[in-house]
Amino acid sequence: xxxxxxxxxxxxxxxxxxxxxxxxxxxxxxxxxxxxxxxxxxxxxxxxxxxxxxxxxxxxxxxxxxxxxxxxxxxxxxxxxxxxxxxxxxxxxxxxxxxxxxxxxxxxxxxxxxxxxxxxxxxxxxxxxxxxxxxxxxxxxxxxxxxxxxxxxxxxxxxxxxxxxxxxxxxxxxxxxxxxxxxxxxxxxxxxxxxxxxxxxxxxxxxxxxxxxxxxxxxxxxxxxxxxxxxxxxxxxxxxxxxxxxxxxxxxxxxxxxxxxxxxxxxxxxxxxxxxxxxxxxxxxxxxxxxxxxxxxxxxxxxxxxxxxxxxxxxxxxxxxxxxxxxxxxxxxxxxxxxxxxxxxxxxxx
Amino acid sequence: xxxxxxxxxxxxxxxxxxxxxxxxxxxxxxxxxxxxxxxxxxxxxxxxxxxxxxxxxxxxxxxxxxxxxxxxxxxxxxxxxxxxxxxxxxxxxxxxxxxxxxxxxxxxxxxxxxxxxxxxxxxxxxxxxxxxx
Numbered sequence: 001x002x003x004x005x006x007x008x009x010x011x012x013x014x015x016x017x018x019x020x021x022x023x024x025x026x027x028x029x030x031x032x033x034x035x036x037x038x039x040x041x042x043x044x045x046x047x048x049x050x051x052x053x054x055x056x057x058x059x060x061x062x063x064x065x066x067x068x069x070x071x072x073x074x075x076x077x078x079x080x081x082x083x084x085x086x087x088x089x090x091x092x093x094x095x096x097x098x099x100x101x102x103x104x105x106x107x108x109x110x111x112x113x114x115x116x117x118x119x120x121x122x123x124x125x126x127x128x129x130x131x132x133x134x135x136x137x138x139x140x141x142x143x144x145x146x147x148x149x150x151x152x153x154x155x156x157x158x159x160x161x162x163x164x165x166x167x168x169x170x171x172x173x174x175x176x177x178x179x180x181x182x183x184x185x186x187x188x189x190x191x192x193x194x195x196x197x198x199x200x201x202x203x204x205x206x207x208x209x210x211x212x213x214x215x216x217x218x219x220x221x222x223x224x225x226x227x228x229x230x231x232x233x234x235x236x237x238x239x240x241x242x243x244x245x246x247x248x249x250x251x252x253x254x255x256x257x258x259x260x261x262x263x264x265x266x267x268x269x270x271x272x273x274x275x276x277x278x279x280x281x282x283x284x285x286x287x288x289x290x291x292x293x294x295x296x297x298x299x300x301x302x303x304x305x306x307x308x309x310x311x312x313x314x315x316x317x318x319x320x321x322x323x324x325x326x327x328x329x330x331x332x333x334x335x336x337x338x339x340x341x342x343x344x345x346x347x348x349x350x
Numbered sequence: 351x352x353x354x355x356x357x358x359x360x361x362x363x364x365x366x367x368x369x370x371x372x373x374x375x376x377x378x379x380x381x382x383x384x385x386x387x388x389x390x391x392x393x394x395x396x397x398x399x400x401x402x403x404x405x406x407x408x409x410x411x412x413x414x415x416x417x418x419x420x421x422x423x424x425x426x427x428x429x430x431x432x433x434x435x436x437x438x439x440x441x442x443x444x445x446x447x448x449x450x451x452x453x454x455x456x457x458x459x460x461x462x463x464x465x466x467x468x469x470x471x472x473x474x475x476x477x478x479x480x481x482x483x
Contacts, residue, residue, distance in 0.1 A: 132447065135411025139446050147387035147466075147474035150410040154386075207473060 042086055042217060045290065046263050050190040053081040053260075055183035068138060069164040070156035070201060071126075073192035078117040078124050081185030082258030089217050092243075092251050092270065111137040114162075120184045121172035125165040131157040138165065146205030155200060158305040159298065164188070187260045196299045197286040199275070206279035211238075218271035219247060219264075220290040227287040227295035227302075230273050234302070236281030243272035382416070382478075384408040384444060387471060389416075389464070392478035396456065403453045408444040414471065416442045418454070418464040418480065427467040456482040 042053040050072065111129030118124070127134050131153030138145055143165075156163070166186070173182075202212045218224050223244065228234035230241035247270040256264040273286065287299035297303040378400055383390045387410060396402045406416050417427050418440045427441075439452045456462065459482050466476040 132409070132411045136446055137411075139412055145412045147412070147468070147471045147476060149412060151386040153411070205470065207470075 042089065045195045046265060048191055048193055049263070050192050050195050051263055052188040052190055053085055053185060055081065055086055055185045067166050068134070068143070069166070070160065070198045071162040071164055071188070071190060072160050072195050073190050074114060074128065074162050075126055075188040075190045077189040078115055078126065079187050079260065080119050081187035082261050083185065085255055085258045085261055086185065088251065088254050088258070119186055121169045121176055121178065122184045122186065123167040123169065124186060127163045127165060128161050129157070130154070130161060134163050148204060152201060152204050155301065156198065195288055197288070199282055199285045200301060203279035203282040208278065208280035210279045212275055212277055212279050212282045214275040216273040216275065216286055218288060219268045220271070221265070221268060222290065222292050223269050224271060225289035225292050225295050226273070227297065227300045228284060236277045238275060238277035240274050241271070242274040243270060245270060378402045379405065381405045381407060384410055384414050386410065387414070387474050387476050389476060389478040393481070395481040395483055398456045398459050398482045401453050401455045403451055405449060405451045406442060406444045407449045408447060411446050413446050413468070414444045414466045414476070415468060416444060416464055417467055418462055420462065424463060424465055424467070428472070430467065456480070459483055
């Protein structure tokens with residue numbers, strides 16, 4: 001199936017700190033403060049290949065900190081991303097600033113290390129493993145994962161056991177002269193027929209009262225099908241479609257002129273979903289069908305991954321089920337109405 | 351025959367008396383599973399005056415701790431700074447994907463809370479209670 005999908009997931013991150021695991025309550029990171037990174041992500045999908053571009057911003061401080069990002073499949077290439085793709089999309093849609101990530105370190109454990117790349121002051125590791133394996137790897141490599149991490153990692157690993165661990169070396173960044181806020185763009189080339197945008201991980205480590213704020217950009221051949229559809233019954237408050245239009249030739253030309261972005265097609269549809277929702281409500285991912293048909297309930301995380309859910313994973317199937325339930329109720333209601341009609345008192349004067 | 355039976359009965363009685371004088375109550379063993387940052391069971395009942403061995407099995411890929419005590423004890427640990435426990439039987443660190451155990455005897459009946467005081471873990475629901483009868 002020829003599909004073109006570009007995704008920009010605003011955030012993705014596990015709260016992590018480098019250094020020894022800390023116990024007891026009230027402890028803070030080894031740098032004396034919690035370092036939060038702002039991470040912006042873009043992914044494009046063309047001819048079965050997803051181009052995932054994300055930027056890790058230097059947040060100051062010392063030591064190491066980073067994030068974990070679930071991926072839909074195994075990348076074949078990890079390289080430095082273009083310089084202005086994310087900024088250009090921001091300008092196009094007047095978006096808001098993105099998300100926060102945290103800290104970590106890199107090494108090896110039970111999880112299989114598929115790829116390791118150093119980009120500027122950023123160490124990227126592509127991992128394959130179950131939730132427990134990847135979590136153990138992260139823990140052993142300095143990530144201090146929040147309490148919801150075991151469940152969230154399983155949530156992703158059951159669908160795709162591929163994760164990206166990014167560790168930002170703040171000391172190296174400082175030596176390179178990177179200023180606070182400077183981002184390091186990373187471009188992943190991911191052959192996959194199953195693209196989705198990780199959203200649930202944006203709520204990782206957050207309390208229910210905290211909010212998830214993110215921007216998701218999609219660039220598709222046609223208007224894409226989204227699940228959950230923004231502003232629908234399935235989507236929470238603050239999950240809104242803020243841009244949906246044919247991408248301008250100028251935008252596509254600008255994107256195509258950036259490093260590694262030659263894959264951008266001549267014609268595409270640009271979509272932006274803005275998320276500003278309670279963390280407790282972000283328990284799903286954004287499933288996408290680039291052809292505009294029904295995205296998968298499994299990809300959205302509404303149904304668990306399994307060997308046989310395929311026929312029942314589309315909204316159409318759920319609509320049929322709802323119709324099947326509603327039909328007898330409708331019949332009962334109709335029969336009751338008819339009965340009441342017969343028992344109603346005769347008209348005055350009759 | 352009669353004498354032999356009498357001797358056997360005397361021996362049994364003697365053994366029972368010795369056992370009753372010298373033996374302490376058997377140690378109870380309780381397993382608590384840690385999964386997705388929750389204790390299971392989160393509520394259990396043990397008798398007072400009996401040694402209870404708590405076996406803590408951490409299935410999570412992250413570290414946890416099991417601290418048991420009164421409210422003042424927990425309040426101290428909510429603002430504590432000890433990275434690892436293990437010196438005291440009521441403060442146990444349980445590393446990722448591993449198990450640990452400790453033995454405690456509760457002197458008086460009452461409820462005693464156990465909590466993981468790693469940042470955010472208590473708020474996430476990582477707490478339980480031992481009812482001492």
